[in-house]
Amino acid sequence: GAVVSQHPSWVICKSGTSVKIECRSLDFQATTMFWYRQFPKQSLMLMATSNEGSKATYEQGVEKDKFLINHASLTLSTLTVTSAHPEDSSFYICSARDRDRGTGELFFGEGSRLTVL
Amino acid sequence: RKEVEQDPGPFNVPEGATVAFNCTYSNSASQSFFWYRQDCRKEPKLLMSVYSSGNEDGRFTAQLNRASQYISLLIRDSKLSDSATYLCVADNAGNMLTFGGGTRLMVKP
Numbered sequence: 631g632a633v634v635s636q637h638p639s640w641v642i643c644k645s646g647t648s649v650k651i652e653c654r655s656l657d658f659q660a661t662t663m664f665w666y667r668q669f670p671k672q673s674l675m676l677m678a679t680s681n682e683g684s685k686a687t688y689e690q691g692v693e694k695d696k697f698l699i700n701h702a703s704l705t706l707s708t709l710t711v712t713s714a715h716p717e718d719s720s721f722y723i724c725s726a727r728d729r730d731r732g733t734g735e736l737f738f739g740e741g742s743r744l745t746v747l
Numbered sequence: 748r749k750e751v752e753q754d755p756g757p758f759n760v761p762e763g764a765t766v767a768f769n770c771t772y773s774n775s776a777s778q779s780f781f782w783y784r785q786d787c788r789k790e791p792k793l794l795m796s797v798y799s800s801g802n803e804d805g806r807f808t809a810q811l812n813r814a815s816q817y818i819s820l821l822i823r824d825s826k827l828s829d830s831a832t833y834l835c836v837a838d839n840a841g842n843m844l845t846f847g848g849g850t851r852l853m854v855k856p
Binding site: 664666672673674675676679721723735736738739740741743 | 781788790791792793796834843844845846847848
């Protein structure tokens, strides 16, 4: 089946530092990947749509200069949280669709739990 | 108003019970619908797609009513392992998935 790998699973950093999270589709190609954020006891909120070879599309209220997204290849998208602050502490999850499947199913990475001290 | 709404629960049911979750969506352009299951501190995983004619997968039955913009999930013979948060998801334009807030289910012995 389609596998999406996300790294790191856990990260703790000091306020003001930048953190990069990687999302890889291991056995399929994904022209589009999605980045979500989930705060405790809340649902997933789409942050941005990452498009291979072009700029990401950000949802309203998400700062593109703070959450840098790069989708350099058909199997890798990265999210960099720049100058992280405690309020950025959250569960960040990426997802992708297998472009060769017609099911519409979205495959999720394992998520990355960010804690900013 | 949220685009996809669900009762957050929690639904506390005994093993073997039948439980039903409802979900409403506001965007009439939504084309496809899914139920995802999310365990605590884990990523969501697809439980089943929802088809207009209704569909069943073992103990799980999903139904869609486009006229009422309503989706349901029925779980029969609940197991302890069914305890999780169930997310109702609407696919609006091929690439845009909107998640409901989730309904938490607790199945007790």
